[in-house]
Amino acid sequence: MDARLRISALLTASTLALTLAGCGEDDTSAEDPTPAGSTSSPTADSTSSDEPDPADPSATGSPDEGGETTVPVYFAGETPQGVRLYREFRRVDGDPFTAAAELLTTGDALDPDYRSLWPGGTFASVEAQDDAIVATLADEAWTERGDLSANGARLAAQQLVYTLQGVAQERLPVRVVDSSGTPAPLFGLEGDLTAAAPLEVLALVSVSGPEEGATVADSFTAAGVASSFEATVPWEVRDSGGKVVVDGFATAEGWMDKLYPWASEVDVSGLEPGTYTFVAMTDDPSGGEGFGPTEDSKTITVE
Template structure:
């Protein structure tokens, strides 16, 4: 599948996921999750545009893998990235084998992000088990190593908890409460937070712009479709292609489907036919009418190879 068809498939899946993003815990709109079990072409990258981000609810693809007759699922994993307004969550879609809850949690806790700009706030360690049970997502801790915030600030602990909530609700494709328990099945704190964990409002914890396609490391040629979700001034999403020196060699903008109250999908055709083959960076950002007075725009970027 060529780059344009691959990214178009990704954006289509993302639009479907958007319908699942309803209200956050404070009644705000959601961003999208694409739960485990949604089906898409095994060769297309299932990257639902975060338009609906969780409340993005889970977003995963249960299509069979073509490799060896095994089965793989596409899961959303939320990592942390820096913005002028502080750390926020960014989402990657990853194909995993095995139980999607367990594998998504493993990627999150190990900080195994494809994008070098992303990281996890979880210290080293792993959960003993993660499963859907009795109308909730049950997360079993292996010990009390994550019971207290440790070196995390209060905001850091809150964002780490939201990493887990957004990721697992994305796998479930449903905004189920996340319940942390010990080996005996008793409620256990996570970074000092107790009780059922629920999703925070997307505009409070998610980046206000993100790229669903092209994916990190994608190879493109001639013209490709870029897209993602954003909440940007007057729905304007500027984008740039930069060379290895950081020079802007192509630029333009997309118009999202809306702004202010939630994250909306955006998409744009990007013409790189005039560029020499090589490695470039595709950058999308929020519009900044203040001219940097508020710290500057939020940004997401992906390394791409132009054939």
């Protein structure tokens, strides 16, 4: 076995030990080492990679001149490791915590490949306090697990934790309370909710830009985060029939231990105007013997 395949085998074994494999539409099969509902604080290494991408100037969380705020919202999507979370940056009006939570709970994603694990409902309020982000339940509908599996409930809780911590730009725990301000369970999970390690709940590659439905001309900068073999993030532009018409790769700032930012210039000046799909993926050194590459795709229009 050559060195590349030996490394691939080690990575596959490591991934099997760490990942939450999907068990149905809203499910994952393995236990989280740092499950939602834990009162322990995440380490810096387990969360620092999920700060806004340095290559993405919109990932600031500060209101722009029009009064809108850019917030990260985490939605669920399919990956070779099962259901994982993908980040989508959205511009919202009004209170960013409330707006981001509403996008999450309603599943109002721009990307049709994304969805929410949450059943219908809404929070009465969401606000950052000194020691926690406090989400107040509108009723008791989300206190019990309902139709969610145990692992599906944990991943749904991670949607909320990652989203609200991203808005706050601080790793505060998320505290769910009832209308009287008394701590309440979320989907049966008791206690303050903290972030699980990114490699356990997030997709191994995601695209922050271009956003779904973007219009581009000549060239554009694609960017996102990934944990991919030897920091290589292959990408493709595919036409409406799925044919690869442009391809290349980005080099992320690191790999294996967490998600790292990546960015690449994509030249589409030679393409006819029309609708295309930009796809970023993880490198697959196993040649199809392992899980296969994780992908994130965005529909774009070339002028």
